[in-house]
Amino acid sequence: MIAVVGGTVSGLAAAASLAQRGYDVRVFEAGDELGGVAGTAATNGDPIEAVPCSLSRPRDERACALLADLGLATHLEWHPTRTGRYVDGTVHPTDAPWEFVALPDLSFGDAARLAALRSGVDVSGFPRTLPNPGAYDEHDAFVDVSAERFLRAHASSRVYDRFFEPLLAARFGSRASEVSAAWVLDHLRAERETTRFGREVRGYLAGSAARLVDALVETIGPEGIHTNARVSAVDVDGAVESIAVDRTGESGTESYAVDAVVIATGPAQLEGLTGYRCSLPMRTRTCVRVSTTTPLTDVYRVTMGADAPFDELVAHTAFVAVDRYDGHHQYYLLDGGRSAARDQSPATIERRWLEALGTCFPAFDRTDLRAVETTRFRQPVYEAGYRTALVPVDLADEVADGVYYAGVASAPHYPERRLGGAIDAGLACADRLDGSSESPDQTDGASLTASA
Known part of the structure; x- marks a missing residue:
């Protein structure tokens, strides 16, 4: 059996690819939801991701190929985006x-x-x-x-x-x-597709990343998915031998004999399970999603500078049609990982950030607020010299034979291609495990075909 630790997009991509190649594979997710940062929340229309989620071509060619193999190509849409800076009460485009x-x-x-x-x-x-x-x-x-x-x-x-x-x-x-x-x-x-005016063209899966998660789960099969199942130990003695699993609400620990394990979580979990320490710094970012019927800006990503307690505003419905959400505009407010936000409660963050949003964008009306949701997630800091700190896909030399890594600190994720990088990392692990890749960090390999 192949164990995949983490029901993230990278973990599900690895598991689905291995399942299609005939491996007995099981995904163990500590929480009750799948998808990781591509997890979604309900709206009055389509679901929406908890944090901004898109594709960038041509860097995400393999991710696009996966979507096509899963029958999702017709749902992948490409739209030009605009970037800008907020200075003295005005959003200035910078494309x-x-x-x-x-x-x-x-x-x-x-x-x-x-x-x-x-x-x-x-x-x-x-x-x-x-x-x-x-x-x-x-x-x-x-x-x-x-x-x-x-x-x-x-x-x-x-x-x-x-x-x-x-x-x-x-x-x-x-x-x-x-x-x-x-x-x-x-x-x-980086190679990217832009319009004649310099606006980057980005891809979005209509109906949200939930379509991708559902298609991967279908390919794996429900019997291969275990939620509320935390892998608490990986036993290695020259090669991986077994894993220990603790299930939420149940006493005792289950043990599974495994031939290999793919770890598709953060570097802290990787270290806790294998002892391998990733030297790539990580920081916790805070994201507040705001839903309102009030349009605030037609610029997709706005750098706020020092005018607000949040550092970026991402106007999702400047990228995806607002009628997908029953006329509700969707905005993400993100910080860069400052300790002030990390140490505050979600209620405090939401109060302060919404007040600042109204100050910076007077059109915002608190009484028109339809939804607000706070999410925290971890991302690497690509500091000078970072290449030597990226975690190899194949950890045979560093840990033991049969240990692979597809988490956010792996090489295929660079440079923060959240959805495309996650898919690449998962498929790279499947390729390496299956012996179809010559390099631990190679991302080429066999394509994935959806189950009928």
Whole structure:
């Protein structure tokens, strides 16, 4: 039997792929719901994810292929998104080079350097040296350099302080200055589909990620899914031999003989079960989902800066049609992992953040609030030198034969492709376990076909 620890998207993808290859596989999920951060909540219309969830092509080609194999291709929709910054009561779009000039806290020269950086042209030595259009093609050359040091040198201190520092703080909180320059370049210069105006095209599964979770569960089969079943120990002696499972509300521990185990949870659980310690820093982010009939902005992702206790506003219904939710606009408010939010109760966070939302967006009416829900989730901090800290898919050399890792700290997740990265990580484990991959971190392999 193959045991999968965690009913996350990566765990379900691994289990479904292995089941289709003829393996006896079982998923053990400690909670009562499947999907991890792709878990959904009910609305007046379609379900909606607890945190923002989308795909980015062409980086997520394998995830898209999986959806097609599961019969979900017709439900995958691609929409252009807009990004922006909130400054002095106004949301300023930041997708196209000419929009940088309109930012109130950047000079024309700063805007030009930012536009050059976004285009992959190094103008840091101009006019003493000519612009270099290929300077940033190899992102790995900047893995060990901090984003702050790189951006101050290759753009300007003002560009870092006024543009990038708020954006990095929105994602990484107080550890923003430690983030690797390679992470920034990957987000700026990664292959992606954009419109002629620079707006990134992202994919969304109509009907929510619940469609994906349901299809994977169907492929695995209900007998292979165990919820409220926490794996408390993995017994290894040169090779994995068994697991111990504690079931909620029941006394005693069950033991299962296993041939291999795929751990599809966070690095803390990986360490607790195997002793393998991941050195990639993690931070806890807080997300408050707000439902209201009031439109606030048509920009999908807004970096808030210092004007609010939350760092980002994601307008889901600027991306997905509002009529999918019976006319209710759906917004996510996220922080970058600041301790103030982490240490506060959900009730306190919701009160303070909703007050700030009304201050920043006067159109918001508290009496029009239809739903509010708070979720906390863990994400890595891709600090300088992070590549050596990513967890291999195959942990035979580090732990024991038959131990695989598909959690958020694994290499296929980079760079925070939450849904696509999770699918890649799960399928990479299945490939490696099945012997169809030559490298522990290889993500290519056999495709998954849905059960009839």
